[in-house]
Amino acid sequence: xxxxxxxxxxxxxxxxxxxxxxxxxxxxxxxxxxxxxxxxxxxxxxxxxxxxxxxxxxxxxxxxxxxxxxxxxxxxxxxxxxxxxxxxxxxxxxxxxxxxxxxxxxxxxxxxxxxxxxxxxxxxxxxxxxxxxxxxxxxxxxxxxxxxxxxxxxxxxxxxxxxxxxxxxxxxxxxxxxxxxxxxxxxxxxxx
Amino acid sequence: xxxxxxxxxxxxxxxxxxxxxxxxxxxxxxxxxxxxxxxxxxxxxxxxxxxxxxxxxxxxxxxxxxxxxxxxxxxxxxxxxxxxxxxxxxxxxxxxxxxxxxxxxxxxxxxx
Numbered sequence: 001x002x003x004x005x006x007x008x009x010x011x012x013x014x015x016x017x018x019x020x021x022x023x024x025x026x027x028x029x030x031x032x033x034x035x036x037x038x039x040x041x042x043x044x045x046x047x048x049x050x051x052x053x054x055x056x057x058x059x060x061x062x063x064x065x066x067x068x069x070x071x072x073x074x075x076x077x078x079x080x081x082x083x084x085x086x087x088x089x090x091x092x093x094x095x096x097x098x099x100x101x102x103x104x105x106x107x108x109x110x111x112x113x114x115x116x117x118x119x120x121x122x123x124x125x126x127x128x129x130x131x132x133x134x135x136x137x138x139x140x141x142x143x144x145x146x147x148x149x150x151x152x153x154x155x156x157x158x159x160x161x162x163x164x165x166x167x168x169x170x171x172x173x174x175x176x177x178x179x180x181x182x183x184x185x186x187x188x189x190x191x192x
Numbered sequence: 193x194x195x196x197x198x199x200x201x202x203x204x205x206x207x208x209x210x211x212x213x214x215x216x217x218x219x220x221x222x223x224x225x226x227x228x229x230x231x232x233x234x235x236x237x238x239x240x241x242x243x244x245x246x247x248x249x250x251x252x253x254x255x256x257x258x259x260x261x262x263x264x265x266x267x268x269x270x271x272x273x274x275x276x277x278x279x280x281x282x283x284x285x286x287x288x289x290x291x292x293x294x295x296x297x298x299x300x301x302x303x304x
C-alpha cells in the first residue's frame with residue numbers, strides 16, 4: 001500500500017512521457033509566461049552556487065538550480081531555477097544591479113510529468129548537482145520506491161515458488177520475460 | 193483469473209526489476225560509461241547533407257538528416273537537434289551517441 005500511489009504516479013507519467021501527442025495532458029502550450037526586470041545587489045564574491053543562492057533569495061525564488069550557460073563574463077550571470085510547475089530564467093547584470101526574471105508557470109499536467117524526471121542531475125552535465133533540499137527528498141523517495149519494487153518482485157518469486165503445481169509454467173513465463181527484457185537491455189546492441 | 197495474474201506478473205517482473213534498478217543510475221547519475229570517451233570519437237567527412245538544412249526545422253530537418261546519419265552508421269533514436277548558427281554547426285543526439293556535424297555550404301563532417 002505504501003508503494004501504490006508512487007507506482008501509479010510513475011506508471012501514469014511514464015505513459016504521458018511516451019505519448020507526448022496526447023492532447024488532454026498538454027501543458028506547454030498553455031503555460032503562463034511573465035517577464036520583468038528587478039533591482040538586485042551584486043552578491044558577494046564566491047562560487048557560482050553561492051551567488052545564485054544569494055540572487056534567488058533577493059528575488060524570492062526557491063527551487064533546483066540548473067546551469068544553462070557557461071559563464072564568460074563576471075558581470076553577467078545566467079541560470080535557471082525550477083521546481084515542479086514553475087521555471088525561472090534569471091539573467092543578472094551584476095554591474096548594472098539589474099536582473100531579468102522570466103517566470104513560466106505550468107498546469108497540473110506539467111507538474112506530474114516533471115515529477116517523473118525531477119532528479120536535479122543530468123547524465124551529460126556533471127556541473128548540475130542537487131542543490132535544493134526538496135529535490136534530495138524526492139530523489140530519496142524514488143530510491144525507496146525502487147527498493148520497495150525490487151523487494152516486492154523478489155517476494156513474489158518466493159510466493160510463486162511455494163506453489164509447486166505452478167512452477168513449471170511459471171518458469172517458462174518468467175524465462176520469456178527475462179528474454180524479452182534482455183532483448184531490450186542487451187540484445188538490441190547486436191542489431192545496431 | 194488468479195493464474196493469469198500470477199503468470200502475467202512473472203512475465204513482467206524482469207521489466208519491473210530493470211526499471212527499478214535503472215532508477216538508481218538515473219537519480220544518482222551513476223553511469224561512468226556514459227561519460228564522453230575521446231578514444232571512441234570518430235570523424236567522418238563528405239556527409240550527404242542537403243544544402244537547405246539550415247532552413248529546415250522539426251520533422252523536416254530530422255528527415256533531411258536521416259540519410260547523413262545512416263551514411264555515418266549512426267543508428268538509434270534521435271533525441272534533439274541543436275543548431276549553433278554562429279558556429280555553423282548542428283548537434284544531433286542519437287541514443288547512445290552524440291554527433292556534431294557542420295552544415296551549409298562548407299564541407300560536411302560528423303564526429304561521434
